[in-house]
Amino acid sequence: MTGKILLYYKFQPIADPDAVRLWQRDLCESLGLTGRILISPHGINGTVGGDIQACKTYARKTKEYFRGIEFKWSEGSADDFPKLSVKARDEIVAFGAPDELEVDERGVVGGGTHLTPEQVNELVEKRSDVVFFDGRNAREAEIGRFKGAVVPDVETTHDFIAEIESGKYDWMKDKPVVAYCTGGIRCEILTPLMKNRGFEEVYQIDGGIVRYGEKYGNSGLWEGSLYVFDKRMHTEFGAPGDPDFVQLGHCVHCDAPTNQFYNCANEPECRHQYLSCEDCRQAKPYCADCATAQISG
Numbered sequence: 022m023t024g025k026i027l028l029y030y031k032f033q034p035i036a037d038p039d040a041v042r043l044w045q046r047d048l049c050e051s052l053g054l055t056g057r058i059l060i061s062p063h064g065i066n067g068t069v070g071g072d073i074q075a076c077k078t079y080a081r082k083t084k085e086y087f088r089g090i091e092f093k094w095s096e097g098s099a100d101d102f103p104k105l106s107v108k109a110r111d112e113i114v115a116f117g118a119p120d121e122l123e124v125d126e127r128g129v130v131g132g133g134t135h136l137t138p139e140q141v142n143e144l145v146e147k148r149s150d151v152v153f154f155d156g157r158n159a160r161e162a163e164i165g166r167f168k169g170a171v172v173p174d175v176e177t178t179h180d181f182i183a184e185i186e187s188g189k190y191d192w193m194k195d196k197p198v199v200a201y202c203t204g205g206i207r208c209e210i211l212t213p214l215m216k217n218r219g220f221e222e223v224y225q226i227d228g229g230i231v232r233y234g235e236k237y238g239n240s241g242l243w244e245g246s247l248y249v250f251d252k253r254m255h256t257e258f259g260a261p262g263d264p265d266f267v268q269l270g271h272c273v274h275c276d277a278p279t280n281q282f283y284n285c286a287n288e289p290e291c292r293h294q295y296l297s298c299e300d301c302r303q304a305k306p307y308c309a310d311c312a313t314a315q316i317s318g
């Protein structure tokens with residue numbers, strides 16, 4: 022059986038998220054799809070996997086309600102997800118700003134201007150003061166980011182509002198700022214929050230790093246690996262061994278170059294993901310904090 026994974030999001034007003042939740046759950050169950058779907062009054066965000074025909078049916082039926090929704094198809098199957106989870110929440114990405122986000126039939130209101138990957142490069146050629154602003158958590162940026170990007174000190178999307186209100190980034194308020202994230206959904210929410218706080222010229226990349234990397238690989242303005250939220254934990258653009266690829270991450274124990282994250286073995290007390298080389302992972306499967314505590318304890 023050939024399987025596929027669908028990734029998608031769509032911002033549009035949903036009057037009754039709970040009704041949409043029930044419909045989506047029934048639809049997935051009837052097609053044997055598994056994965057995660059979040060629905061809020063502002064839209065839907067999901068990743069589901071299963072048989073290719075089931076995925077096609079799911080996409081067609083979902084489009085009837087979410088008009089214009091784009092599905093990103095990738096390799097995989099229902100086996101990549103242990104179960105089906107369909108939830109209704111205040112937000113489809115937890116920024117802690119459900120009342121600030123405004124959405125109409127065309128999408129998010131007051132967000133950053135969308136740029137194609139080509140337009141990103143044109144903007145950088147035209148303007149010398151473009152600032153790339155990482156819209157992910159700081160850990161993701163350790164192994165890959167746009168060249169010269171500003172990486173905010175955030176552990177989760179919940180930290181962004183305090184961070185952009187801290188004053189640390191006021192110097193970029195009158196500069197062209199290109200916010201970016203993995204597939205674009207986080208910047209749909211982050212960019213209006215930035216504009217509401219005085220950032221005057223804010224852009225976001227259509228399709229995020231994924232689309233930019235598909236277009237330019239390692240020969241554009243992107244550098245390093247892309248953090249991904251599945252068991253691989255990272256992926257690279259371009260062919261294996263591409264001489265233009267730059268390894269940005271370092272082992273927390275010995276500083277050797279690596280782009281491999283691991284979960285600290287001291288679970289569930291410690292939930293850190295940390296970068297490690299293979300040798301150090303074998304010798305001490307702990308994050309830097311826990312490894313220090315073990316030695317001194």
Ligand SMILES: [Zn+2]
Pocket residue numbers: 272273274275276277297298299300301302
């Ligand atoms: Zn090491």
Ligand SMILES: [Zn+2]
Pocket residue numbers: 285286287291292293307308309310311312
């Ligand atoms: Zn730890």
